[in-house]
Amino acid sequence: MTWYAALGAIEQGLVYGIMVVGVYLTFRILDFPDLTVDGSLPLGAAISAVAITSGINPYLSLVFALAGGFLAGMVTAILNTKFKILHLLASILTMIALYSINIRIMSGPNVALLGKDTVFDAVISYGVPAHFAGVIIFGLFALIVLCFIIWFLGTEIGMAILAVGDNPQMIRSLGVNTHTIVILGVGMSNGLVALSGALVAQNQGAADVGMGIGTIVAGLASVIIGETLFGCTTIARAFIAAVLGSVVYRLAISLALGLEFGDFRFNPSDLNLITAVLVIGALIAPNLRKRLIAR
Amino acid sequence: MKKLSLLVAVLLSLVSFNAGAATISVNQFVEHPALDAILKGFQDYLKEQGVEVEYNVHNAQANMGTATQIGQQMIGEKADLLLAIATPSAQATAQAVNKAPENMKRPFLFTAVTDPVAAGLVKDLQHPPKGITGVSDLLPIEQHIKMVLSYGGNIKRLGLLYNSGEANSKSTIVRVKALREKLGFTTVEATASKTADVYQAAKSLVGRVDAIFIPTDNTIVSALESVIKVGVQNKLPVFAADVDSVKRGAVAAMGFDYYKHGYQTGAVAERILNGEKPENIPVSFQKDLQLHINAVFSEKMGLTPSAEFLKKATKVYK
Numbered sequence: 001m002t003w004y005a006a007l008g009a010i011e012q013g014l015v016y017g018i019m020v021v022g023v024y025l026t027f028r029i030l031d032f033p034d035l036t037v038d039g040s041l042p043l044g045a046a047i048s049a050v051a052i053t054s055g056i057n058p059y060l061s062l063v064f065a066l067a068g069g070f071l072a073g074m075v076t077a078i079l080n081t082k083f084k085i086l087h088l089l090a091s092i093l094t095m096i097a098l099y100s101i102n103i104r105i106m107s108g109p110n111v112a113l114l115g116k117d118t119v120f121d122a123v124i125s126y127g128v129p130a131h132f133a134g135v136i137i138f139g140l141f142a143l144i145v146l147c148f149i150i151w152f153l154g155t156e157i158g159m160a161i162l163a164v165g166d167n168p169q170m171i172r173s174l175g176v177n178t179h180t181i182v183i184l185g186v187g188m189s190n191g192l193v194a195l196s197g198a199l200v201a202q203n204q205g206a207a208d209v210g211m212g213i214g215t216i217v218a219g220l221a222s223v224i225i226g227e228t229l230f231g232c233t234t235i236a237r238a239f240i241a242a243v244l245g246s247v248v249y250r251l252a253i254s255l256a257l258g259l260e261f262g263d264f265r266f267n268p269s270d271l272n273l274i275t276a277v278l279v280i281g282a283l284i285a286p287n288l289r290k291r292l293i294a295r
Numbered sequence: 296m297k298k299l300s301l302l303v304a305v306l307l308s309l310v311s312f313n314a315g316a317a318t319i320s321v322n323q324f325v326e327h328p329a330l331d332a333i334l335k336g337f338q339d340y341l342k343e344q345g346v347e348v349e350y351n352v353h354n355a356q357a358n359m360g361t362a363t364q365i366g367q368q369m370i371g372e373k374a375d376l377l378l379a380i381a382t383p384s385a386q387a388t389a390q391a392v393n394k395a396p397e398n399m400k401r402p403f404l405f406t407a408v409t410d411p412v413a414a415g416l417v418k419d420l421q422h423p424p425k426g427i428t429g430v431s432d433l434l435p436i437e438q439h440i441k442m443v444l445s446y447g448g449n450i451k452r453l454g455l456l457y458n459s460g461e462a463n464s465k466s467t468i469v470r471v472k473a474l475r476e477k478l479g480f481t482t483v484e485a486t487a488s489k490t491a492d493v494y495q496a497a498k499s500l501v502g503r504v505d506a507i508f509i510p511t512d513n514t515i516v517s518a519l520e521s522v523i524k525v526g527v528q529n530k531l532p533v534f535a536a537d538v539d540s541v542k543r544g545a546v547a548a549m550g551f552d553y554y555k556h557g558y559q560t561g562a563v564a565e566r567i568l569n570g571e572k573p574e575n576i577p578v579s580f581q582k583d584l585q586l587h588i589n590a591v592f593s594e595k596m597g598l599t600p601s602a603e604f605l606k607k608a609t610k611v612y613k
Contacts, residue, residue: 002368004368004371005364005368005372007367008363008371011367012363012364096488099488103459103460108465109461110413112416114386114415115415130395131367131395133394134394204390205390206383206386210383213357253364254368258371268323268354269356271353271354
């Protein structure tokens with residue numbers, strides 16, 4: 001792995017880390033397995049790309065993306081709470097609907113952002129080299145999102161979200177409307193995922209309707225990697241671990257891309273397999289070490 | 296100290312001089328017979344010309360996030376030339392090159408991109424931006440549809456089967472529909488967003504059209520066999536837009552061999568490796584057109600190609 005590729009992996013890890021924070025919120029905190037994210041990530045990208053190409057400030061476009069994602073999450077949660085559709089199915093329905101909606105928003109499957117204004121231009125204009133701008137901007141965004149979510153879960157509403165995930169019966173008996181809390185929580189989660197998608201699109205130079213495929217897979221993998229490697233004893237630690245898990249996941253891909261032993265090289269099509277093996281290695285290493293020490 | 300670093304520099308230059316081979320980093324979007332054929336044609340051309348090349352081939356396995364990471368990986372590899380195959384990979388690579396520090400930028404060549412202007416890669420096909428050029432796989436659509444309509448039988452209603460999520464397909468479909476009045480045919484569309492939906496989408500066209508036309512669509516072409524099955528069962532001829540699909544059972548296709556597309560891309564790569572500036576090479580289009588016919592499946596789908604057609608064909612599967 002070259003330093004440049006590592007830098008790219010960290011950048012990708014941080015920007016997808018915002019998505020992982022959203023996934024953690026539904027998957028772990030609310031106990032709501034949510035597949036909407038495969039649709040809300042490209043939704044955020046689509047909204048941001050269309051906004052930018054019609055001359056709207058790239059930072060402002062992020063707000064639109066966030067709002068769009070929030071709405072998508074609300075739809076899933078309303079289908080689940082008000083209409084009693086199983087959470088998995090509700091989120092799948094929203095996800096497949098978003099595929100068509102995203103194509104509508106972009107009036108096509110792909111909107112190019114190459115050469116357009118993006119959130120990076122402000123930083124680059126201060127003389128920061130373009131290849132560092134991504135890490136700085138995404139690091140900053142991830143930090144803001146982390147601070148916000150950790151603060152938010154300490155507020156009264158945040159506590160209610162935690163309680164709904166832990167023990168819905170108890171919180172209902174206290175007179176809290178669990179439906180509203182679930183709608184808010186899933187909405188926030190998808191808002192963050194859409195924000196991540198908007199930033200990803202600005203970084204890769206295009207929004208594409210296919211870019212959401214595999215989002216939930218990467219999200220869940222990052223959550224578990226984070227928990228295993230960095231722990232989840234407190235809320236703050238768990239969320240930071242989720243973002244770091246995302247960085248580790250991207251570093252594994254990067255490592256897999258450049259892996260060779262002497263003259264032996266893997267086939268390009270082996271990429272996903274090698275990534276999986278590297279992640280497995282990272283996950284079982286601490287366990288193995290513990291066992292060896294115990295002996 | 297200064298002497299030592301000079302010595303190291305000399306040694307390093309010797310090493311790279313002895314290696315002799317140029318390095319090319321490749322960003323391919325997905326494993327796909329057409330895209331694989333492009334890479335093969337590209338490599339074969341350079342080999343035949345005696346250009347010694349070492350390849351770093353990467354495949355994003357259809358994941359945009361990975362394509363972006365491969366773009367950055369390739370900048371780090373400091374190859375002499377970057378090659379991107381298919382639109383999403385080309386966009387990701389272009390962005391990586393834009394962001395790279397000046398001394399790490401490398402000439403960038405794209406291929407298998409249908410509309411380089413809409414993809415944001417170039418503004419003017421004749422004058423691409425600094426360091427970038429490519430080869431477009433824009434289909435000769437009018438000739439193609441004329442061939443379908445005159446192939447045999449009485450084809451007036453054309454079913455268009457594609458994935459509305461693919462940029463390439465969408466632009467092809469728009470161009471097909473623009474020809475309706477001029478060539479006198481009607482269209483019915485059916486879309487599938489993933490390979491598992493293709494069979495059902497193909498079935499939905501039965502009875503409503505005289506023939507099915509498939510553009511160069513990754514999703515549909517991946518599940519081509521299910522369309523062929525529907526075609527054979529219902530005597531509904533299936534035409535493809537890429538000749539590779541004819542071998543798999545499509546009645547006929549006029550278009551180009553993706554292998555030749557790669558071959559032509561290889562020729563552009565050779566010019567760049569010889570020192571020509573990419574920005575001075577206009578974006579080119581596929582030159583050699585071919586007609587491939589599958590006589591066996593023609594009969595199975597109820598069409599007999601005329602002798603005249605068979606004579607025109609570059610290749611006939613019997």
